[in-house]
Amino acid sequence: MSEKPYIFLLALCLLLAPDASAQRIGVVLSGGGAKGVAHVGLLKALEENNIPIDYIAGTSMGAIIGGMYASGFSPDSIEKIVTSPEFQSWALGTIQEEYNFYFKQLPENASWVSVKFTVDSVWQPQLPTSLVSPVQMDFAGVQYLSSVNVASKGNFDSLFIPFRCVAADIERKEAVVFSKGPLFPAIRASMTYPFVFKPIRIDGRLLFDGGIYNNFPVDVMQSEFDPDFIIGSVVAQNFKPPTEDNIRSQVENLLVSKTDYIIDEEFGILIKPDIPQVGVTDFSRSHEILDSGYVATQKVIAQIKERVSREVSLEERKARRDAFAKRTPPVIIDRIFFRGMNEAQMDYIYRLLYERKPTPIEEIKVEYFKLLAEEHIELLVPTIEYNPESGYYDLYLDVTLDKDLVLQFGGNVSSSPVNLTFIEAQYRRLGYKAYTTIANAYVGRFYNSVHLMSRMGFPTKTPFFLEGSYTLNNYNFFQTNTLFFQDQTPAYLRINQNFLNLKGGLPARYSGKILLGATTGITRYDYYQTNQFARTDTTDQTTLSFFSPYLVFERNTLNRKQFPNEGTFFSIGLRYITGLERHTPGSTSFLTLGSRNKHDWFQLRIDYQNFFAKTNAITWGFFSELMLSNKSLFSNYTSSLLTAPSFDQVPETRGIFLPRYRANNFGVVGIKGIYSLSRNTDLRMEAYIFQPVREILAGPDHVPYLSKIFDRTYFLLSTSLVANTRLGPASLTLNFFDRYEVPFSLSLNFGYLIFNDNPLH
Numbered sequence: 001m002s003e004k005p006y007i008f009l010l011a012l013c014l015l016l017a018p019d020a021s022a023q024r025i026g027v028v029l030s031g032g033g034a035k036g037v038a039h040v041g042l043l044k045a046l047e048e049n050n051i052p053i054d055y056i057a058g059t060s061m062g063a064i065i066g067g068m069y070a071s072g073f074s075p076d077s078i079e080k081i082v083t084s085p086e087f088q089s090w091a092l093g094t095i096q097e098e099y100n101f102y103f104k105q106l107p108e109n110a111s112w113v114s115v116k117f118t119v120d121s122v123w124q125p126q127l128p129t130s131l132v133s134p135v136q137m138d139f140a141g142v143q144y145l146s147s148v149n150v151a152s153k154g155n156f157d158s159l160f161i162p163f164r165c166v167a168a169d170i171e172r173k174e175a176v177v178f179s180k181g182p183l184f185p186a187i188r189a190s191m192t193y194p195f196v197f198k199p200i201r202i203d204g205r206l207l208f209d210g211g212i213y214n215n216f217p218v219d220v221m222q223s224e225f226d227p228d229f230i231i232g233s234v235v236a237q238n239f240k241p242p243t244e245d246n247i248r249s250q251v252e253n254l255l256v257s258k259t260d261y262i263i264d265e266e267f268g269i270l271i272k273p274d275i276p277q278v279g280v281t282d283f284s285r286s287h288e289i290l291d292s293g294y295v296a297t298q299k300v301i302a303q304i305k306e307r308v309s310r311e312v313s314l315e316e317r318k319a320r321r322d323a324f325a326k327r328t329p330p331v332i333i334d335r336i337f338f339r340g341m342n343e344a345q346m347d348y349i350y351r352l353l354y355e356r357k358p359t360p361i362e363e364i365k366v367e368y369f370k371l372l373a374e375e376h377i378e379l380l381v382p383t384i385e386y387n388p389e390s391g392y393y394d395l396y397l398d399v400t401l402d403k404d405l406v407l408q409f410g411g412n413v414s415s416s417p418v419n420l421t422f423i424e425a426q427y428r429r430l431g432y433k434a435y436t437t438i439a440n441a442y443v444g445r446f447y448n449s450v451h452l453m454s455r456m457g458f459p460t461k462t463p464f465f466l467e468g469s470y471t472l473n474n475y476n477f478f479q480t481n482t483l484f485f486q487d488q489t490p491a492y493l494r495i496n497q498n499f500l501n502l503k504g505g506l507p508a509r510y511s512g513k514i515l516l517g518a519t520t521g522i523t524r525y526d527y528y529q530t531n532q533f534a535r536t537d538t539t540d541q542t543t544l545s546f547f548s549p550y551l552v553f554e555r556n557t558l559n560r561k562q563f564p565n566e567g568t569f570f571s572i573g574l575r576y577i578t579g580l581e582r583h584t585p586g587s588t589s590f591l592t593l594g595s596r597n598k599h600d601w602f603q604l605r606i607d608y609q610n611f612f613a614k615t616n617a618i619t620w621g622f623f624s625e626l627m628l629s630n631k632s633l634f635s636n637y638t639s640s641l642l643t644a645p646s647f648d649q650v651p652e653t654r655g656i657f658l659p660r661y662r663a664n665n666f667g668v669v670g671i672k673g674i675y676s677l678s679r680n681t682d683l684r685m686e687a688y689i690f691q692p693v694r695e696i697l698a699g700p701d702h703v704p705y706l707s708k709i710f711d712r713t714y715f716l717l718s719t720s721l722v723a724n725t726r727l728g729p730a731s732l733t734l735n736f737f738d739r740y741e742v743p744f745s746l747s748l749n750f751g752y753l754i755f756n757d758n759p760l761h
Contacts, residue, residue: 023310026055026227026268028218029062030261031211032235033193033280034091034289036061037082038273041293042233044075049301050311055162055225057217059210062233063165063190067183070156070163071148072324074317081144083286090140091281093133099366100557101373103463103507108561109440110422110752112410112727116403132281134188134198135372139382141184143361146384146393147328149182156180160324164224165190166210166217167202175213176205177220182383196280198379211236215259222267229308230268233293234261235275269304271296282679331361331384334392340399344431349399351459358392366510371397374457376430378402404428410728411442412751418655420444420751433458434465442755446655448474451756465505467517471756473497477657492539493657494526495642499759512555519759520547525642529588529702540586542639544599546579548760558609562651562752563722563729565619565674565682569609576602577760583635590701591636601631603760605645611672621672623649623688631664633706637698645761647690650718651753652735652745660714660739663692680724688716714738728752 027046029039039062046053058066068078081087089096152158156179167176167189178186181202189200189207199206214220215236221227236259263270273296275289338349353367361384372380379400384393405427411420424440434457442449453469477493499521506514523546526539551574557567578600585591604627611621627645634640644662648654649670653661670688677683691713694706717736722729728751735745 023052023228023308024054024225025052025308025310026057026221026225026230027053027066028216028221028230028232028263029056029058029066030216030232030234030236030259031058031060031062031191031209032215033061034278034283034286035235035275036065037283037286037289038235038275038293038296039065039233040075040078040082041273041290041295042231042271042297043069044079044290045294045297045301046231046304047075047314047317049305050313051231051301051304051308052310052312053161055164055221055227057164057166057221057224058190059166059215059217060191060193061235063187063210066163067145067165067187070159070161071145071183072160072321072328074321079290082283083290086140087286088283090137091132091283093136094559095136095369095372098510099369100511101370101507102511102554102556103505103513104373104375106375106426106436106438107757108754109408109424109756110410110412110420110442110754111408111424112751113408115407115409117405117407118403132196135369135380137197138188138380139365139368141188142382142384142395143331143365145184145187146182146331146361146386150329150386151324151327152183154180154182156183156186159183160321162225164217164220166214166220167192167207168210168212168214169205170208170212171206173213175210176207177217177224179224185383193280211259216261218263218268230263231304232263232268232270233297234270234272235293237261269300269307271300279679284679329386329391332358332392333361333364333384333395334358334387334390336364336395336397338397338399341401341430345399345401347432348430348434348459352463361393361395364395368397374430374434375436376402376428376434401430402428408440410751411444412749412753414750415746415748416652416655418444418446418652418749418753420447420753422752440756446476447755449756463507467501467503467505469501469757471497471499471501471759473756473758477655492526492528492533493642494539496524496526497759498522498524501757501759508553508555511557512553515550515552515554518547518549521759522546523643523759525639527638527642528586529590529636529638533588537588538586540589540636540638541584542634542636542642543582544579544643545582546577546760548575548577548579550575560724560729561754563682563684563720563724563731564609564611565621565676566611568611569607571605571607573605574602575605575760576600577631581634581639583639589636595635597635599632599634601629603627603629603631603645605761611674617676619672619674619676621674623668623670623672623686625649625666625668627663627666629664633696633704637696637702637704640696640704644696647688647716649688650686650716650733650735651749652718652733652747653716654753654755656745658737659696660737661690661716663695665693667691667693682720682722682724684718684720684722686718686720688718690714690716 056066056070148159156163165178165186169176185202189202190210192199193209199208216234218232221230273292275292278285338346371377377399381398383396386393408424411422413419421443427437429435436455438453440451450472455465455467457465475495499519501517501519503515503517508514523544525542528539554571556569558564558569559566581597581599583595606626608624611619613620634643641659641662644664647661647668668688668690670686673685675683694709695712697705697707699705715738720731720733722731730750732748737743
């Protein structure tokens with residue numbers, strides 16, 4: 001028999017299996033938080049130089065980057081994601097502006113911290129288990145990585161690139177290697193750093209960041225894939241030894257095992273980019289970090305090519321990515337299922353949603369965050385399953401209801417007499433409707449208040465709420481002057497407000513709300529008409545009994561409730577006030593007889609604030625306010641000033657009585673320059689022009705009269721050094737008030753100067 005057929009068969013076998021003896025290359029990516037963005041630069045450099053990547057393994061941030069690459073994302077696509085503002089919001093747990101449902105937010109208060117309880121176990125408070133909310137990250141994971149589960153059929157070896165990632169089971173004290181199942185939960189477990197992100201449960205095991213036991217899984221790469229050559233990228237290091245006075249170093253060394261960040265030179269190469277020091281979740285320098293990974297890889301690319309003879313061109317990779325993408329059906333949601341609620345709660349949730357039809361997951365995102373805006377819902381964990389019969393996906397949302405009882409504590413600690421203690425209790429119940437009841441109190445030398453509120457939410461196609469509240473405010477401006485500031489008029493002043501408020505609220509798109517309501521109550525003002533008074537003197541007393549219907553539109557995307565540096569705020573409110581003024585003269589008054597006067601007026605107030613530009617490290621903001629009314633003067637100069645609207649954009653002005661910044665009609669414009677010393681520390685410089693239309697002045701015997709139109713203009717300058725801590729802002733502020741004898745005010749504060757509502761604001 002001729003030998004030609006055997007030679008032909010041998011040649012055919014070699015042609016059909018050209019890679020049988022080719023080098024197989026594995027890439028291992030370490031954990032390291034935000035520093036792990038450097039891995040994207042490594043992948044980019046390898047692809048540009050036609051270096052093959054046959055297997056990939058990673059831990060924590062290395063699992064995120066490696067998982068996206070294994071799912072068919074190109075380095076350029078991954079770069080766009082990890083350097084985007086959206087990715088930063090995932091890492092910080094903040095809600096993006098377009099999903100910030102302001103309508104559902106409760107009124108701002110001076111709280112620093114919240115502790116949650118359940119009604120049936122009030123002695124078992126729920127302390128936060130994480131610093132960063134996972135809701136953004138969880139939804140992004142199912143949005144971007146769910147379709148690859150269909151293409152791989154749950155087998156990580158059948159992804160675009162075979163992949164492994166590592167998590168930690170701290171109960172069994174062992175590493176967990178994922179090779180199958182849904183991809184995103186495995187990645188989510190791998191990057192769940194203790195106390196930063198909430199842990200995830202998979203197959204009954206509560207899992208944390210794989211870096212606890214194996215932050216650089218070279219051994220996993222070798223045991224699972226046995227490649228011919230390994231390229232390792234390390235952006236982490238072991239913690240320093242613990243010290244007696246550093247509890248953080250003690251906990252880190254207690255939890256985290258030491259990792260050998262090495263690769264045997266015989267089997268591979270190790271790349272350690274030169275990366276600046278950044279926080280675990282600080283992705284503000286992602287471009288710079290990514291470039292460091294790219295540069296470090298390019299420096300050793302010649303060494304890699306000396307040992308890796310096989311090449312894969314960009315065209316080959318693109319063809320394979322396109323072929324893999326065709327096997328991943330687009331994520332279009334057909335049905336949504338909720339788990340973790342009773343029948344009444346399910347009814348409430350379903351009535352909030354639009355009529356269901358197959359919808360791309362990007363559009364479902366709006367409804368997802370609408371549900372999260374409900375204060376009764378603590379957490380939504382999304383999972384997606386493909387339905388081959390319909391060709392669409394089913395979305396399952398595991399709902400964790402928030403605790404029934406919430407206690408909040410806070411206030412303000414100050415070098416001036418505006419120290420405050422704040423406490424609030426909330427009770428929340430979700431059934432066929434959403435119920436929230438609040439009781440709070442402020443206690444201090446300057447300000448005391450009690451506020452009771454009850455709200456009922458209705459889950460109609462356009463949701464709305466009805467709310468009733470009672471508020472008692474007491475302000476004592478006597479001796480509340482801040483350091484260096486002297487306010488001579490008046491020396492004694494107390495304001496007591498006692499009122500009921502009924503209102504309804506509607507959403508205005510995502511970041512706005514419309515309020516329609518009415519307020520009724522009594523405000524009493526006690527004051528002397530002179531600074532020279534004795535203990536035996538009696539105060540003047542002015543009371544205003546009022547009724548005020550109102551309509552308000554607000555839109556708010558500011559990132560902080562005090563000292564914001566991002567976002568916008570717009571409010572326009574129209575009020576009608578009808579009231580009866582009663583004046584009882586005191587012993588220092590020029591008047592001897594009391595008086596009663598009826599007042600009716602309309603009031604329009606417009607506020608606008610916008611942080612509109614950022615140049616280098618400076619953010620620029622603009623502020624404007626317009627107050628218009630046909631309000632008449634009251635019986636004397638002081639009462640006319642007291643009942644006039646005030647400008648209080650600078651927090652410190654809320655604790656000082658400033659006659660020159662009060663008028664029935666005025667306009668304000670201001671500019672803000674904010675220099676960011678770090679992510680949470682700002683130097684703020686603010687300048688305002690206050691222009692009363694007609695200033696309220698005192699004539700003979702304190703008879704009030706109005707100045708000429710635009711007779712005087714006043715300035716206000718403020719400079720603050722603000723450190724925004726997790727509890728609240730710490731600020732050192734210097735203010736300049738125009739045309740005062742001693743115009744400077746210097747104060748040191750920690751906390752919030754935020755009060756309960758003013759009835760006629």
